[in-house]
Amino acid sequence: QVHLVESGGDSVQPGGSLRLSCIVSGHSVSNNCVAWFRQAPGKGREGVVLLNAFVAGTAYADSVKGRFTVSHDGAKNTVYLQMNSLKPEDTAMYYCASRSQWCDGWSQSKYPFWGQGTQVTVSS
Numbered sequence: 001q002v003h004l005v006e007s008g009g010d011s012v013q014p015g016g017s018l019r020l021s022c023i024v025s026g027h028s029v030s031n032n033c034v035a036w037f038r039q040a041p042g043k044g045r046e047g048v049v050l051l052n053a054f055v056a057g058t059a060y061a062d063s064v065k066g067r068f069t070v071s072h073d074g075a076k077n078t079v080y081l082q083m084n085s086l087k088p089e090d091t092a093m094y095y096c097a098s099r100s101q102w103c104d105g106w107s108q109s110k111y112p113f114w115g116q117g118t119q120v121t122v123s124s
Contacts, residue, residue, distance in 0.1 A: 001026050002024065002025070002026035002027050002098055002112075002113040003024070003025045003026055003113075004022055004023070004024050004025075004096050004097070004098060004113060004114060004115035005022070005023045005115055005116070006020060006021065006022050006094065006095065006096050006115040006116065006117060006118040007020070007021050007023075007118055008020040008021050008118060009093075009094060009118030009119040009120045009121075010120065010121075011121040011122075011123065012086055012120075012121070012122055013122070013123070013124050014086060014087055014088060014122055014123075014124055015085060015086065016086050016122070017082070017083060017084045017085075017086065018083045018086065018120060019080055019081065019082050019083070020036070020080065020081040020083065020094055020096075020118060020120070021078055021079075021080055022034065022036070022078060022079045022080075022081075022096030022115060023076070023077065023078050024077050024078065024079065024096075024098060025077065026113075027098070027100065028074070028077060029051075029053055029072050029074065029077050029078065029079050029098075030053050030054060030072065030074040030077075031053075031054050031101075032054075032098060032099065032100050032101060033050065033051065033052055033098060033099050033100075033101065033102055033103035033104070033111075034051045034053070034072070034079045034096060034097070034098045035047060035048075035049065035050045035051065035096065035097045035098070035099075035103055035111060036048040036049045036070065036079075036081050036094060036095070036096055036097075037094070037095045037096075037097055037108060038090075038092035038093065038094045038095065038120075039092055039093050039095070039117075040089075040091060040092040041091075041092075043092075045095070045108050046061065046106070047061055047106035047108075048060070048061050048064055048068065048081070048094070049061065049064065049068060049070045049081065050103040050105075050106075051070045051072065051079060051103070052102055052103050053072045053074070053079075057103075058070055059103070061106075063089075064083075064090075067083065067084050067085045067086075068081060068082065068083050068084070069081075069082040069084075070082075079096060081094070081096075083120070086120075086122045087122060088122050088123060089122075090120060090122050091120060091121050091122050091123070092119075092120060093117040093118070093119050093120075094117060094118050094119075094120055095114055095115055095116075095117045096114075096115045097111035097113060097114045097115070098111060098112075098113040099111045099112060099113065
């Protein structure tokens, strides 16, 4: 059973930074795909970043390129999302998701394992 727990969400001002964490149990983040998605109020869930750590492969949504950075710690089996230069439009519930082996695009239906989410609010 794969289990994911997110943390690190908070309320920040525009231009601020946050680091989200996703602790994974049940399979290794070093050998399997971990992705971050987000869902803003009244909107559908969208992909933010995909991580295939075993090939050092990442893919970022255009809306976050240059501002967000994904990383992982294999010893802690944790994936991090560093978010800088935050904007009000980044306000959303952020979820980490996982699937065995390779990431498979941005469709959330391809990811069988999900965390409960952590809320990020960007507001002045």
